[in-house]
Amino acid sequence: MSDVVQKDLAEAREVCPTTSQRLLKEGALLVDVREPDEVAQVGFAGCEVVNxxxxxxxxxxxxxxxxxxxxxxxxxxxxxxxxxYFLMYQGYTRVMNMKPGIDRWVQRGFPITGSAEAVGGSAAASSCCGGTAEAKPPPAAAACVCGDGDVTTASACCGGAAQSKSSCC
Incomplete structure (x- = not known):
């Protein structure tokens, strides 16, 4: 018999950098899980950040x-x-994942330390959540939070048919 205990966890809430920026202005904390050498090259600024x-x-x-x-x-x-997910397993309820991350944060022109040239990725800033007009939405069961702060299904966000650029990540 295994000593492993399995917990059923809810889906993690994911927010784009635009929504993250709003939440950070409202007092959320940003936890950057990148390694120190990555943070030294380019880091989040303009908000409270813990590495x-x-x-x-x-x-x-x-x-x-x-x-x-x-x-x-x-x-x-x-x-x-x-x-x-690790924090959710520990009982945290007020945690969310920024997706895509600092790559998109930089593309959106949000405050940084270091050099924007250190950021990888090639998604065009004018496109939504994936880089091209053909961006694939997340799985149908997934929900995302777009720039307007509403939690929506994939069909209304990040490349879905109902998406509008004004509510795009």
Whole structure:
């Protein structure tokens, strides 16, 4: 018999950089899970940021407050999604993942430290959540939060038919 306990977790809430910017202005905390060398090249600015690299997250997760909204971010949203689920497993309810991450943050012209040239990715800033007009939406069961702050299904966001540029990430 296995000692592993399985918890059923809700879907992680994901927010784009535009929505993240609004939430940060309202008092959310940004936790950057990128490694220190990545943060030294280009970092988030204009908001309260704590760097807890994913490689240290298991030892330092208690530094993340439970009493406020927390946005986890990395370069593209993959590592931060892992950290988001880790915190959800620990009982956190006010956590969300920024997807795509600092790559899109820079494309949107939000404040940074360091050089924007250090950012990877090739998505055009004028396109929504994926770089081209043919961007694929997330799976139908997924929900995303677009620039207007509404939680919507994939068909209304990030490349779906009902998407409008004004509510785009």
């Amino acid at each position: 807890i690299p994913l490689s240290q997250f298991e030892d330092r997760w208690q530094e993340v407050p439970r009493d406020r909204d927390v946005i986890l971010a990395c370069a593209a949203g993959v590592r931060s999604l892992k950290a988001t």
